[in-house]
Amino acid sequence: MNPQIAEFLSLENQSDYLLCCGDAAEFLQEFPSQSVHCCITSPPYWNQRQYSGSSKLGNERSVEEYVEHLSAYFQPVKSVLKDDGSLWLNLGDTYKKKNLMGVPWRVALALQADGWILRNAIVWHKVKGNPCNANDKLRNGYEYLFHLVKQERYYYDVNAIRHPPGKPYYKNGQIVTPTGVSGTKYRQQICQSQALNEAEKQNALAALDETLAKVARGELPDFRMIIRGNQRSTHSDSPAYSGRAEELKKRGFCILPYHKNGTKPDDVWQIIPEDQWRKDAHFAVFPKEICEIPIKATCPVGGVVLDPFMGTGTAIIAALELKRRGIGIDTSQEYQMIAEKRIAEFLQSPENKIDQLSLFEE
Numbered sequence: 001m002n003p004q005i006a007e008f009l010s011l012e013n014q015s016d017y018l019l020c021c022g023d024a025a026e027f028l029q030e031f032p033s034q035s036v037h038c039c040i041t042s043p044p045y046w047n048q049r050q051y052s053g054s055s056k057l058g059n060e061r062s063v064e065e066y067v068e069h070l071s072a073y074f075q076p077v078k079s080v081l082k083d084d085g086s087l088w089l090n091l092g093d094t095y096k097k098k099n100l101m102g103v104p105w106r107v108a109l110a111l112q113a114d115g116w117i118l119r120n121a122i123v124w125h126k127v128k129g130n131p132c133n134a135n136d137k138l139r140n141g142y143e144y145l146f147h148l149v150k151q152e153r154y155y156y157d158v159n160a161i162r163h164p165p166g167k168p169y170y171k172n173g174q175i176v177t178p179t180g181v182s183g184t185k186y187r188q189q190i191c192q193s194q195a196l197n198e199a200e201k202q203n204a205l206a207a208l209d210e211t212l213a214k215v216a217r218g219e220l221p222d223f224r225m226i227i228r229g230n231q232r233s234t235h236s237d238s239p240a241y242s243g244r245a246e247e248l249k250k251r252g253f254c255i256l257p258y259h260k261n262g263t264k265p266d267d268v269w270q271i272i273p274e275d276q277w278r279k280d281a282h283f284a285v286f287p288k289e290i291c292e293i294p295i296k297a298t299c300p301v302g303g304v305v306l307d308p309f310m311g312t313g314t315a316i317i318a319a320l321e322l323k324r325r326g327i328g329i330d331t332s333q334e335y336q337m338i339a340e341k342r343i344a345e346f347l348q349s350p351e352n353k354i355d356q357l358s359l360f361e362e
């Protein structure tokens with residue numbers, strides 16, 4: 001076992017980050033098992049560029065070889081990840097002879113076959129995207145970020161990533177929820193409904209009034225209503241598949257309350273790609289924002305974030321910013337130096353200055 005890594009990962013150690021230069025698979029053999037909480041990484045994409053250093057990862061002749069080669073790197077990742085830890089894998093796709101290879105999904109399915117559980121396939125919508133000169137296909141505007149776990153139960157702090165609910169307000173003397181629900185439209189739909197009988201209409205109106213009163217009292221941030229004949233339940237019309245469809249069938253309506261701590265982010269993230277570092281580093285840096293939800297949700301404060309293909313250290317900086325610790329590996333000495341410089345600048349900037357001990361006090 002590498003003494004530097006073992007020391008960094010020991011409980012007594014109080015340094016915030018460690019950067020290692022070399023092959024990820026070799027370094028990961030040196031980690032104690034189950035020693036990191038969360039791995040967030042963007043490995044070399046297939047057939048996109050030649051990185052400096054000895055690694056040939058990404059330069060395989062066929063996509064099948066790439067999938068096999070890359071998947072093998074995630075076996076040691078699995079061992080060093082805690083059983084309740086998470087892996088977040090960012091990958092882009094590649095064309096070969098005009099044919100889109102579906103590389104990210106091939107890798108995700110290979111990891112599933114290796115025993116990983118795939119929890120989300122997040123679409124990172126790049127908003128601006130890159131220009132594309134081909135005049136027989138669309139411009140590509142997204143990449144994938146896969147969330148994978150080792151077992152069905154894992155660490156996930158959903159409240160840390162909820163969007164805080166907005167405030168209700170009054171309009172013409174009526175309470176209105178933060179997303180603009182005043183109940184007027186629902187009331188109209190209930191009263192004019194051909195699909196509800198009189199008793200169902202009375203119950204639906206009473207439930208609507210009670211729900212609006214809860215919003216006014218600050219007990220509920222927001223809600224939606226499904227009324228038979230007007231809205232459909234989201235998943236299925238069949239009571240066999242949807243509890244809501246059953247409620248709709250029995251009572252004629254249902255109230256869908258929002259969570260009191262706010263809504264969860266969905267699986268399409270609009271994040272503009274980082275371009276500041278491209279000028280220096282000329283390769284695919286991922287934006288720090290992409291690390292925010294993964295780290296907040298799946299690494300406890302003071303926990304360890306690993307990036308085995310750290311490049312210029314974006315995930316490590318994101319970890320430090322969120323009061324986690326970071327360990328990064330990269331074959332390129334040049335990128336390691338850029339990462340060191342970025343981290344030093346981050347730690348020195350007054351607004352980001354981290355009290356070395358603050359990670360361990362909470």
Ligand SMILES: C[S@@+](CC[C@H](N)C(=O)[O-])C[C@H]1O[C@@H](n2cnc3c(N)ncnc32)[C@H](O)[C@@H]1O
Binds near residue numbers: 044057284287312331
């Ligand atoms: C897509 S870049 C990662 C960029 C990074 N997310 C950032 O924000 O800068 C992939 C990185 O993997 C590194 N790499 C390639 N093969 C490697 C290997 N076998 N072990 C560790 N790092 C490797 C490359 O040097 C490159 O820096």
